[in-house]
Amino acid sequence: MALGTSDCPELARDLLLGLVDLIYPHGTLRSWGSVEKFVIAVRPMTKALGNAGFTGGAGQLTRSVLAEYWLGADAQRESETRRMLESRDAGTSGLRPEVRQIVTGRRHFHRPKSQPFTPYSETEWDRLIRACRTLADSSLASYRAALAAAAEGADLPLGCHWPPSPNDLRRFLSQHDPLARDQVGRLLGQSSKTTRTRFGLPEARAELFPTPEVVIAYQLLFGAYTGIVPDGIDGLGLGDIDWAGDSTVLLDYVKGRTAKESVNLPKRAIGLLERWLEHSALLRSFCPPSARERLWVRHRPSAGVVAETMRISDISVRAWIRRYELLDDNGQLMAIHRQRIRTTYHVRRDRRAWYGSSRATIDPNHSPQVEGDRYLTVGTAAQRQAVEAIIEDAQADLLRRAQPPVVLADDDITAVIRDLPQASARLGLDDDAGRWRARRVHGRLRRPAHGPARSGRQAVPGPAVGLPALSARGVLSAARGEPAATQGVLRAAVETSAG
Structure with missing residues (x-):
């Protein structure tokens, strides 16, 4: 990687040498994305110190110069440059004692505690998926x-010195490397400007060879369909795809902070993978052997190489959002976090696909508490309301089942019906209401709502056939006014018949 800076070259060299010792197996950095963040942190430090008049290396740093820069930087830049200086000093002991003390001492800024990503709303998710599908489908159709x-x-x-037809130009490009414009112009005997304006070379190249914008759409869709971590998607190769039949694919990927993992791809992810392999087949045929085995190959005309395979930066993703004008629910440009896509995938995933395991594991490296906080409790307002309603129904069901059953025999039922007129008179009901209530209670006790009549001595759930059996109209209204008398209506009749 070219650093692309001329400020403080000696300091930049010392920082990068310290970074080398931080990369696995010497250090703990295992993914290209982590290394890229450290390289990016070198540029602002060398530029700031260069503007302040510093021209030396790490051994010429002073306590005041270093403290002034860190006080003006954020927590991430301080942490990354501090680690590189500490690593360089561990191998050479080239820092001054007072500088070594501040490098290994207490940090000026501490990173705030990270919060789990909230899932995208339904409308935001639909807009994102629709934009990615549209771009992927249209680019494949053009290919x-x-x-x-x-x-x-x-x-x-x-x-040749005559302008070729569009079909001839596409045939020419399909048989040669997707070279830069001036190289193709030399092969055709034309100048770079003529090639650009008369032949339609950029359009033909974009149709035949996938661009970074197209790869971004495919990667976002692949993450939305599979829920694989972003660094696992970036590092995929053709050797990680195991075709176990026509409709089953086992995909191996490496999670940056753990180890190699596997996942069975869902049907729509398999279809997306097949379309991408078709779309990138022509460009892959021109790639060198080292890049041919990488999954996400693309051609950038300004790069000067046949194909790129490195991770697409977040800056490119933000530029992609601006170009296609993806907006969030507030009308602002949507913030695309590839980790947030993974969170949304797990929130939306159908829980019935967990197959009743003892603990539905989203990530085997998470504890149940972390997994619950990040994936199960984070949801939309409608989802949280639905979960609360399910919990309330379950609690009500448990309370109902905990109440003792009311056991009635045929003789007890007869006694209840016989003494019901006296109970109705005591409650202030007229004779017609009492007789109607007796017939209604007798029918409910003798025959359930669905099923044959009860015979013999059997248990009936208390709330369904006990006191709430008299819960219609006037009986319930009177019973609510006299709870003690109501409680004794059935018991007194049962005890009298039993005596």
Whole structure:
């Protein structure tokens, strides 16, 4: 990687040498994304110190110069440059004693405690997925049309001085490397400007070879379909794909902070993978052997190479959002966090696919508390309301089952019906209401709502056939006014018949 800075070259060299000792197996940095963050941290430090007049290396740093920079930097930049200086000093002992003391001492800033990502709302998720699908589908359709046009074109002799047709140009590109514009112009015997304006070379190249923008759409869709961690998606290769039949794919990926893991791809992720392999087949045929085995190959004309395989930076993703004008619910540009896509995937995933395991493991490296906090309790307002309603129903069901059953025999039922008129008179009901209530209670006790009549001596759930059996209209209203008398209506009748 080229650092791309001329400020404080000696300091930049010492920082990068310290970074080398932090990379595995010498250190703990295992992923390219982590190394890239440290390299990015070198630029602002060398630029700031260079503007302040510093020109030396790490051994010439003073306590005041270093403290002044760290006080003006954020917690991440301080942590990364501190680790590189400490690593360099461990191998050379080149720092001054007072500088070594501040490097190994207490940090000026502490990183705030991170909060779990909240899932995207339904409308934001739909807009994101729709934009990615539209771009992926349209680019694949253009690729197929360009291949069909190339098959109809004619071969171009090298050094020709006449403008080729669109079909001939696409045939020429499909047979040669996707070189830069001036190189293709030399092969066609034309200048770079003429190639750009008359032949339509950029359009033909974008149709035949996937660009970084197209790869971003495919990667975001793949993460939304599988829930794989972002660094695992970035590091995928063709050797990680195990085709176990026509409709089953086992994918191996490396999680940056743990180890190698595997996942069975869902059906729509398999379809997306097949379309991407088709879309990148032509570009992959021109790649060198080291890049040919990487999954996410793309061509950037300004890079000067056939294909790029490194991780797509967050800056490119933000530029992609601006170009396609993806907005959130507040009308602002949507913030795309690839980790947040993983969180949304797990929140939306159907819980019935967990197959009743003892603990539905989203991530085997998480404790149940962390997993619950990050994936099970984070949801939309409608989802939280639905979960609360389920909990309330379950609690009510447990309370109902905990109440003792009311056991009634046929003789007890007869006694209840016989003494019901006296109970109705004591409650202030007229004779017609009492007789109607007796017939209604007798029918409910003799025959359930669904099923044959009860015979013999059997247990009936208390709330269903006990006192709430008299819960309609006037009986319930009177019973609510006299709870003690109501409680004795059935018991007194049962005890009288039993005596």
